[in-house]
Amino acid sequence: MTNKNTTHHNKKVMRRSISFVLSYLLTLIFAVLFILVGILAGVFNDSVILNHLQRSNYYQSIYTTIQNNAESVLLPTGIDISVLSDVITMDRVYIAAKNTIEAEIKGESVVQDTKRIKNQLKENILRFADEKELLLEAEQQVGVETLCEAVSTEYTKMLDFPFIKYYVQYKTTYQSLMRIGVPILLLLATVIIVILLKLHKYQHQGVRYVAYSVLAASIMITIVPVLLLVSKAYQKLNVSPKYFYNFMVNYIRWDISVFVYIGGIGLAIFTGLLLYISILKKKIY
Amino acid sequence: MRRSTKKLLGYIYIPVILTVLGYVTIYLAGAPVFKLVSAVSGMVISKSAPTFSEELDSIFDENAVRSTDIVDQSEVTMPLYETYYAKISCERIDLLAPLYWGDSDKALKMGVGQYIGSFMPGNGKPLLLSAHDSTYFAPLDKIEIGDILQITTNYGKYEYQVTETKVTVVGDTTAYDLKKDDEQLILYTCYPFGALIGVKNERFFVYADKILGPEIVQGGTSNDK
Numbered sequence: 001m002t003n004k005n006t007t008h009h010n011k012k013v014m015r016r017s018i019s020f021v022l023s024y025l026l027t028l029i030f031a032v033l034f035i036l037v038g039i040l041a042g043v044f045n046d047s048v049i050l051n052h053l054q055r056s057n058y059y060q061s062i063y064t065t066i067q068n069n070a071e072s073v074l075l076p077t078g079i080d081i082s083v084l085s086d087v088i089t090m091d092r093v094y095i096a097a098k099n100t101i102e103a104e105i106k107g108e109s110v111v112q113d114t115k116r117i118k119n120q121l122k123e124n125i126l127r128f129a130d131e132k133e134l135l136l137e138a139e140q141q142v143g144v145e146t147l148c149e150a151v152s153t154e155y156t157k158m159l160d161f162p163f164i165k166y167y168v169q170y171k172t173t174y175q176s177l178m179r180i181g182v183p184i185l186l187l188l189a190t191v192i193i194v195i196l197l198k199l200h201k202y203q204h205q206g207v208r209y210v211a212y213s214v215l216a217a218s219i220m221i222t223i224v225p226v227l228l229l230v231s232k233a234y235q236k237l238n239v240s241p242k243y244f245y246n247f248m249v250n251y252i253r254w255d256i257s258v259f260v261y262i263g264g265i266g267l268a269i270f271t272g273l274l275l276y277i278s279i280l281k282k283k284i285y
Numbered sequence: 286m287r288r289s290t291k292k293l294l295g296y297i298y299i300p301v302i303l304t305v306l307g308y309v310t311i312y313l314a315g316a317p318v319f320k321l322v323s324a325v326s327g328m329v330i331s332k333s334a335p336t337f338s339e340e341l342d343s344i345f346d347e348n349a350v351r352s353t354d355i356v357d358q359s360e361v362t363m364p365l366y367e368t369y370y371a372k373i374s375c376e377r378i379d380l381l382a383p384l385y386w387g388d389s390d391k392a393l394k395m396g397v398g399q400y401i402g403s404f405m406p407g408n409g410k411p412l413l414l415s416a417h418d419s420t421y422f423a424p425l426d427k428i429e430i431g432d433i434l435q436i437t438t439n440y441g442k443y444e445y446q447v448t449e450t451k452v453t454v455v456g457d458t459t460a461y462d463l464k465k466d467d468e469q470l471i472l473y474t475c476y477p478f479g480a481l482i483g484v485k486n487e488r489f490f491v492y493a494d495k496i497l498g499p500e501i502v503q504g505g506t507s508n509d510k
Contacts, residue, residue: 020299023299023303024303024306024307027303027304027306027307027411028307028310028311031307031311032341057443069390071394072391072393072394075394075417075419075420076417076418076419076485077419077474077477078418078419147291154408207348208295211296212295212298212300213303214300214301214302215296216299216300216301216303216304216307217307219300219301220304220307220308221303223304231332232334235334236331236333236334236335237330237331237335238328238330238331238335239329240327240335240337241337242337245335245337274296
């Protein structure tokens, strides 16, 4: 082997090694970018939350729970549970709960208006006492007020969804992280891609290493979510009550699925790069 | 191997190598986070998907009630919270209700609830039971000293004779002593009875002493009759 050939071979090995290291770094950058985008599109997506609350029958369930709790409040008093009719209705709970969650997502504080509930309940109890020909003394009048207050407290308590408060808090932090992290990662990726393209005599050789990275990052991002979806491990979540469990399982399933979709997009980009490589090669030969 | 085949294979093995290296890097870099996540997930992930039943559990089987003088501790099934484990009755006042371990709203809706800081029948220690005066404990309005209260469990039938009744203010913890070495059945409910509306700031207590029923012992031999 002549000196010229040896130098050429060494340069080739060096170029390949550098390209591989850059490709490895690019894989990590793409993987982190995919994860960041996946979390934003899944976990911290307002419409996903609202959609999955609807799908998991959250509103219907809290209506039933409020009704049951109100019945438990009434039980010791001996008042018939029929007094609850027209007090806590599905429509009323649905509108109030949805408005509360939507407002909290926007970061607005919500104060529940329970005046109508208390007035309606008081009216029903007085009618009930009237029908039973009961004369309400001062102490019992106070009792009615206390009872109405207790039922409206149950109503307000159930409309509160602490999960949203944590969600908004973490989302704000995450968005700050995205604002700093994504531009830095994109800049790094661009620098690496430019170096890869400049490193090789022919552009398609550099693009090939970019394609390797895109494919590797797509595989990385897809394997774990696929395993989780197949094993259904997310169903073993130990949270209660049932309506919260249903919501969380639906929500987590979607959050995991998002990474599979992003992996799919990565594969589509990889296919596009393969086509681009073949076009570039055709231009040369 | 042809050059084109080699390049084609490169699209398989290079991404695979990069994937493995990527996972190893992420694992090493995120090891402390993974440990934390693994510790937390142990608390929120159970072995199987939870089941949510609207019905309360039951371990009471009236057809399998035994009649013995002594019951071994190992033969007594400790009920889970909100489980129907016995039946309480008093024939003279028409009291008949399921007895639940735990006195949650859910249990009190279904029957009589037992405070879990008290003891199951047969342990020689007090039992503290409650129910609503408008439902299962409404008959206590007619209870008198000398009445017999019965508790039927899977491991035996118990009888308690009423010795005292009294009215106290709500939250009066001197109304019972759960530490004493005496099998006393204590029932309580809201007072006054039947008042449809009003704040019930008083509690009606019934005290009864054990007169019959098997004793639970450690390592004892049960003798079915």
